[in-house]
Amino acid sequence: MARLLALPGARYDYRVERNLPAPARDGAILVTDHYAPVTDQPRGTVLVRTPYGRGFPGDVEARVYAGHGYHVVLQSCRGTFGSTGDFYPMANEADDAQDAVAWLRTQPWFDGRLATAGGSYVGWTQWALLMDPPPELRTCLIAVAPHNMHEAVYGAGAFQLGDFLHWAAMMINQERFTGLRAVARALTMKRRLAPVFDALPLADAADAATGHRAQWLREWLTTPDSNDLIWTRLNLDEALQRANIPVRLTAGWQDLFLDQTLHQYQSLRARGVDLSLTVGPWTHDELARKGMGHVLRGNLEWLETHLADEAPEHPRSVPPVEVYVTGQGAWRHLAQWPPEGGETVHYLQPGGKLLADKPSGGAPSTYVYDPVNPTPTLGGPLLTLDSGSKDNAKLESRSDVLTFTTDPLTAPLEIMGTPVVELAHTRSNPHADVFVRLCDVDLDGVSRNFAEGFLRLDPSSPRDQVQTVRVRLDACAHEVKAGHQIRLLISGGSHPRYARNEGTGELPGAGTELRPCTHTIHHDSGAVSRVILPTPSG
Numbered sequence: 001m002a003r004l005l006a007l008p009g010a011r012y013d014y015r016v017e018r019n020l021p022a023p024a025r026d027g028a029i030l031v032t033d034h035y036a037p038v039t040d041q042p043r044g045t046v047l048v049r050t051p052y053g054r055g056f057p058g059d060v061e062a063r064v065y066a067g068h069g070y071h072v073v074l075q076s077c078r079g080t081f082g083s084t085g086d087f088y089p090m091a092n093e094a095d096d097a098q099d100a101v102a103w104l105r106t107q108p109w110f111d112g113r114l115a116t117a118g119g120s121y122v123g124w125t126q127w128a129l130l131m132d133p134p135p136e137l138r139t140c141l142i143a144v145a146p147h148n149m150h151e152a153v154y155g156a157g158a159f160q161l162g163d164f165l166h167w168a169a170m171m172i173n174q175e176r177f178t179g180l181r182a183v184a185r186a187l188t189m190k191r192r193l194a195p196v197f198d199a200l201p202l203a204d205a206a207d208a209a210t211g212h213r214a215q216w217l218r219e220w221l222t223t224p225d226s227n228d229l230i231w232t233r234l235n236l237d238e239a240l241q242r243a244n245i246p247v248r249l250t251a252g253w254q255d256l257f258l259d260q261t262l263h264q265y266q267s268l269r270a271r272g273v274d275l276s277l278t279v280g281p282w283t284h285d286e287l288a289r290k291g292m293g294h295v296l297r298g299n300l301e302w303l304e305t306h307l308a309d310e311a312p313e314h315p316r317s318v319p320p321v322e323v324y325v326t327g328q329g330a331w332r333h334l335a336q337w338p339p340e341g342g343e344t345v346h347y348l349q350p351g352g353k354l355l356a357d358k359p360s361g362g363a364p365s366t367y368v369y370d371p372v373n374p375t376p377t378l379g380g381p382l383l384t385l386d387s388g389s390k391d392n393a394k395l396e397s398r399s400d401v402l403t404f405t406t407d408p409l410t411a412p413l414e415i416m417g418t419p420v421v422e423l424a425h426t427r428s429n430p431h432a433d434v435f436v437r438l439c440d441v442d443l444d445g446v447s448r449n450f451a452e453g454f455l456r457l458d459p460s461s462p463r464d465q466v467q468t469v470r471v472r473l474d475a476c477a478h479e480v481k482a483g484h485q486i487r488l489l490i491s492g493g494s495h496p497r498y499a500r501n502e503g504t505g506e507l508p509g510a511g512t513e514l515r516p517c518t519h520t521i522h523h524d525s526g527a528v529s530r531v532i533l534p535t536p537s538g
Contacts, residue, residue, distance in 0.1 A: 001060060002067070005293035008300060010067030012037040018054075019082065022075060022103040024096055028085035032075040032100075033059075035066035036109065043069040043308035044113035044138070045104065049097060049125040051077040051087065052174065057288070061117060064296055070303065071109055075100055077125070081175060088216055089171075090121075090149055090234050093128035101134045112136050115307045117299065119143030119250070119287060120257075130239035139306035140243070141299050143250035144287055146260045149234035150226040155259070157456025158433060159221055159508055161202075162496035163256060163383040165193060168210050168217040190384060197496035203509030221499075221509040240267040246274035246306045250295050252282030253326060253450070253476055254388045256381045262475055265337060276302065277337055279477070281324045283387040325414070326389075326450060327440055328479035338417035338475070341536035346406060346486065348423075348521065348529040354404040354488055364522045367400050369432065369492025369501075371514040375400050377497040380437075380452055381474060392439050392447040395489060402490040402521060405441065413480045417534030419451055419473040421488065424466050424527035429517035430459040433501045435494045436471050438531070440478065441485040449489075451476040454498055459505060466527045488531055492519055 002010060017034040024030055033054050037043075046065045052058050054074045062072040078096055079087025104110045114136040116126040123145020130140065146152040153160055166189055177185050199205030207218050223230050240263075247268055251261035258279070265277045278298060282291045304310045321334040346354045350362030369375065375398065379390030396403050421436045437452040453473035461467055480486055493500050499508065503515030523529045 002064065005296060007064060007293060007296055008068070010064075012039050012067060012069050014038060014063075014066035022100060024078065024085070024099045026085070028078050028096075029083060030075050030078060030096060030100065031082040032073055032103075033062075035062050035072035035074065037066050037069045037071065039069055041069075042071055042109070042111065043303070043310070044115060045071040045073060045110055046303070046307070047073045047075070047100060047104070047114060047116045048118045048122060049075045049077055049093070049100060050118065050122045051080040051171070052121070053081045060292070061296065064300070065117070065303070068300055068303075070307070073100070073104065087171075090124055090128070093125045094131050094236075097125055097129035098132065098134070101129070101136065104136075113138055113307055115139045115141065115303060117141040120145055120284065124236075127236045127239045130243045131236055133242060133245065137245055139246045139248070139302065141248045141250075141302060142264075143295060144252060144255045144257050144261065144284055146257045147236040147239060147264060148260065150231040151260060152257060153220055154224055154226070156454040156498065158454065158498040158501065159224070160256070160497060161197060161221075161499040162377060164217065164220065165196060165206055165209070165496075166190070166384055168206075168214040169193065172210055172213045186385060190386065200502075200512050200514075201510050202499065206509070218509070222507060224508055240264060241271070243268060243273060244271075246302075248276045248278075248299065248302045250278045250280075250287070250291075250298075252280055252284065252287050252291065253324070253474070254281075254283040254381045255287070256284055256383060258381060258474055262337065269336070274306075275320060277321045279323045279337075281326050283381065284383050285385060285387065323416075323477040326476070326478045327481065328414075332477065338534060339536040341416065341534060344413065344533045344535050346531045346533070348404045348488070348523040348531075350523060352402070352404050354406045354486065354531065358528060359523045359525060361524045364520050364524075365402050366518060366520045367402050367490070367492070368516055368518050369400055370516040371493075371500045371502055372516075374495035374500040375435070375491040375493050377494045379449060380494070380497065382497060389448045389450060392437070392449055392489065395491075396447060396487075398491075400491055403487055404490075405487045406485050408483050408485055409480055410482060412482050413486075413533070414478070414536055415480065415533045416477045416536045418475045419534065420532040421453065421471045421473065421530075422532070423469045423471070423490070423529045424522035425469040425529075426466055426520045426522070427457070427463055427517050429503050429515060430461075430463055431501055431503050431505045431515075432457050432517045432519065433493050433498065434469055434471060434519070435491045435498075436473065437489040438473060439487040439489065440480050441487050443483055447487050450478045452494075454494060456501065466522055486531075490521060492517060
């Protein structure tokens with residue numbers, strides 16, 4: 001596996017002690033495996049706490065670190081894979097992480113040097129520990145992980161249905177279906193859940209689809225208020241103010257938690273924390289496949305410096321930020337993210353044009369969003385296997401999608417930062433959403449997405465007055481080559497990534513009726529719509 005991932009060769013043999021009982025404060029037992037390097041000079045301990053089991057492929061990272069001289073503790077979160085107690089996502093990880101460290105202190109091989117590592121939910125367990133950083137903790141390796149679950153689930157205003165229903169269905173069955181059976185279920189999950197996405201009322205259908213064994217899914221779906229206790233206990237914002245140790249952050253441009261990773265970076269950087277950031281051309285799922293070799297090579301170097309207190313075997317003198325520039329196909333090293341620069345503005349025009357000049361007049365563009373036949377999700381930053389950059393022809397051919405396209409570019413254009421779309425907008429129904437997507441149209445006319453954004457509109461804003469709707473898209477580092485075109489897609493939703501707006505104002509998950517909405521995009525001298533693209537200087 002190390003050769004496949006192009007990793008440095010293992011230095012040490014190691015042995016594995018399995019199924020060790022680590023007690024939690026409430027009497028629960030957290031089942032733990034210990035990977036012990038065969039050496040009288042170990043390099044510290046790496047803690048990995050996971051709800052996904054302790055076997056392959058989840059143990060690959062543990063084996064890599066153990067082979068480089070680190071003790072590794074791989075622990076199952078409560079209620080999963082032999083650990084006792086009830087599993088409620090994220091809610092118990094702060095206490096359980098502290099109890100895991102307390103157990104480590106009783107182990108004769110623990111020398112007081114501690115790091116944490118892992119991605120996604122495993123990254124959440126690290127932020128949970130950082131709510132009260134133990135004195136032994138020297139560094140954290142956090143990949144594609146949220147720290148605020150309300151933002152992850154409701155950040156754009158609508159419940160992220162496709163991802164979290166899929167995740168709930170996986171979690172309740174992950175110990176029942178393993179190996180090839182698990183792979184087969186993952187490949188057919190979207191088809192099996194499709195009837196649920198279109199059912200009314202949604203909460204009842206989702207509850208039934210998960211066998212009434214994921215009460216937390218119903219709670220999340222029906223509770224949009226961030227101040228509710230359901231969400232306040234899943235908010236680790238304070239960890240960003242309490243972390244004072246070196247942190248290595250990793251993300252992907254097509255990862256659904258990208259925005260949170262970049263927020264973590266900005267918060268820690270503002271406080272002067274020793275920090276590195278890697279953002280690669282990966283979806284959430286791809287990080288563990290296509291990105292693993294790149295990430296683990298960087299992790300090993302980071303651990304040498306920040307846990308083992310050794311000079312790296314192959315030191316690199318590079319700035320703290322590395323990003324992969326999609327479209328160009330190359331890594332770029334930066335002093336900070338986003339890089340300093342300016343902006344390039346394109347204006348929406350009649351006839352579906354996207355030009356540098358402001359419009360002088362013309363009739364507005366309209367489309368009808370019908371929740372009976374909602375605009376479908378096509379790729380993008382998802383948890384599921386059908387994520388990422390796709391050919392957008394099927395979306396662009398729909399009557400409920402508007403497109404605005406530039407002329408072919410005469411020179412390459414680098415876009416680095418967070419694009420913004422401002423729409424002069426009116427609507428027939430107060431309950432409405434706006435989805436926008438930027439695509440790179442190649443010389444063959446194939447249009448592929450590289451950034452998108454979504455906003456659930458405030459129903460109290462006037463419908464009969466033109467409002468400026470401002471949508472922040474995903475951050476990106478993308479080069480549009482000379483001869484290519486930039487295309488903006490606009491629709492009233494992206495289903496089932498976001499739960500469709502039923503158009504009635506009923507509470508999430510409870511609606512039983514569907515009402516359409518006519519959207520009007522204005523693009524004339526008195527009501528300007530535009531795309532603002534961040535461009536690096538130099």
